[in-house]
Amino acid sequence: MIVEFIGCSGAGKTSLAMEVRRRCHASRRAILSVDLVRDHAGLRWMTDPSMINLAADVISFPSFVRAYGRNGEFVRFAFDRLRRHAPSTFAKYNYRLNIVRKVGVDALARRASDRRTVLVDEGVLLSAYQLFVYSDAPYGDADLDRFARLVPMPDRIVYVKAPLDLLVDRAIRRPDPRRELAGRSRDQVADRLARAVDLFEGLAVRDAVRERLLIAEITDDSREGFEEAVQQVLVGLGGGAAETPPKQVRSIAFVGSEASGKSTILNEVEAWLGRDHQVRRIHAGKPPSTWLTFLPHVLLPAFRTLFPEQRLLRVEAKMEEDPPTRGSYPLLYAFRSVMLAYERRALILGALQRSPGGTIVLSDRYPSGTGGAPDGPQLGHLPLPSGRPSARRLLAALEGRLYRDIPAPDIVFHLSAPLEVTLARN
Structure with a gap:
């Protein structure tokens, strides 16, 4: 057909x-x-x-x-x-x-x-x-x-x-x-x-x-x-x-804003599920380095010292205050975004592949497919040079592909808390 x-x-x-x-x-x-x-x-x-x-x-x-x-x-x-x-x-x-x-x-x-x-x-x-x-x-x-x-x-x-x-x-x-x-x-x-x-x-x-x-x-x-x-x-x-594949749950993601209780609830769920199941816990928001990204991470402190204006938080804060014009965001920011996408994909796919049947992967935070979201692609929604190949265009396409390769979790818990509670916890 x-x-x-x-x-x-x-x-x-x-x-x-x-x-x-x-x-x-x-x-x-x-x-x-x-x-x-x-x-x-x-x-x-x-x-x-x-x-x-x-x-x-x-x-x-x-x-x-x-x-x-x-x-x-x-x-x-x-x-x-x-x-x-x-x-x-x-x-x-x-x-x-x-x-x-x-x-x-x-x-x-x-x-x-x-x-x-x-x-x-x-x-x-x-x-x-x-x-x-x-x-x-x-x-x-x-x-x-x-x-x-x-x-x-x-x-x-x-x-x-x-x-x-x-x-x-x-x-x-x-x-x-x-x-x-x-x-x-x-x-x-x-x-x-x-x-x-x-x-x-x-x-x-x-x-x-x-x-x-x-x-x-x-x-x-x-x-x-x-x-x-x-x-x-x-x-x-x-x-x-x-x-549809059999509904055996293999991955559960806990997402939400800072200080909404993700880690605390995840601890309790891990202890409860661990009584009857094998459980593997990961943190997709802060993935570890891979063999491919280890050296860039070693060099990252030196780059931060040499180019303090290209620190991730400073770049994001500047973008909120003054949205970038076409193709004007720093290349170092683009490389870091692609590295993060690669590490997240490697962590999640590796955890699923290395987990024997019946093992449940619990993830603190999880990648989103929405451009500009906290754990989603950071480059695809930004302006790009029009009509010609560029390093930023290639990096944005690569980042998007890496996120698309990440499978959706079987269950997602989206946690929230009142603003005054999150401020008090922080």
């Missing part, structure tokens, strides 16, 4: 597809379409999207040629619309290459779908973005009808929806914004995304799409909202609880 995720940029298609694939990983019933490209000797190390696309251009082209007899009318329709309406000459040829790649990967997915469920987050249906959104050319029902009639259809279509304000916020916060949105004002980004929303709403009512359609709504940036969308997809695809 082929399942394609569609929706606006920033709706969460890739994150949703990756989480559905993770839930199905134990049975090996689902793979991502990108795995069809990376599942070759020498390519499994690839993580950079541009490198993966280059590899996909080469690997998928023979499949595109073989499938042209079946998909040729759609390719000609797409190429003709791009010839007339692409916003630039570069875009015309780049989008055509994109069409070729997506049709080729679709052909690869169809061969693999006899044995596995293939989850596609950048599929042929999403080429509607290049055909109808990234230019100001008008389109009507006849254009959408023809697109829906000609495009290679997957078995199921997951339409990932999110509020426009959330889409705009995510698009602006992205460390690697799409070329078409980079450097644009918030109003311009909102106009472009509103056009995309109209497009996908229009596609969703086409008969060929509607009969395959499953809607997953992400209403906010909370973990609970994302989990609800994951369950909507799993149930809609027929998996439901059967697709």
Whole structure:
């Protein structure tokens, strides 16, 4: 079965597809379409999207040629619309290459779908973005009808929806914004995304799409909202609880503000669970050094002495008083943020991997996926130099990937206390 995720940029298609694939990983019933490209000797190390696309251009082209007899009318329709309406000459040829790649990967997915469920987050249906959104050319029902009639259809279509304000916020916060949105004002980004929303709403009512359609709504940036969308997809695809891993609790996180009682309550829970279970305790807020970060930590006091203005607390305090302009935050701060993300990932993954079955990992604090949160990515929401590679852009992307690799805890206790109590404890 082929399942394609569609929706606006920033709706969460890739994150949703990756989480559905993770839930199905134990049975090996689902793979991502990108795995069809990376599942070759020498390519499994690839993580950079541009490198993966280059590899996909080469690997998928023979499949595109073989499938042209079946998909040729759609390719000609797409190429003709791009010839007339692409916003630039570069875009015309780049989008055509994109069409070729997506049709080729679709052909690869169809061969693999006899044995596995293939989850596609950048599929042929999403080429509607290049055909109808990234230019100001008008389109009507006849254009959408023809697109829906000609495009290679997957078995199921997951339409990932999110509020426009959330889409705009995510698009602006992205460390690697799409070329078409980079450097644009918030109003311009909102106009472009509103056009995309109209497009996908229009596609969703086409008969060929509607009969395959499953809607997953992400209403906010909370973990609970994302989990609800994951369950909507799993149930809609027929998996439901059967697709979810067994509910054996392996990790419990205690989060909350300073002096809210996390350590005290964790001590009691550790003693109580320790009567009947093996328990491993970690502190994800202050992870230990790894072999890779040991030397930088040894040198850190010297750097603090040489560059006192780049101390972490001073940088954060300065950012609160005077938000940084595009790409102006210190590189030392960026390196420290990436080191912390790496150490947190290493601590949590290591604790889970080294814990035998039945062991429960208790974590004092836990990484958050929200940019700018106390235990979350610190770089992705900050301004970056537009339109060119930079060390800050690479470090922000690396930090974000490290946090995305950290699995969610099975249970989270969020502790709070009245302000006067926390002040008295401190």
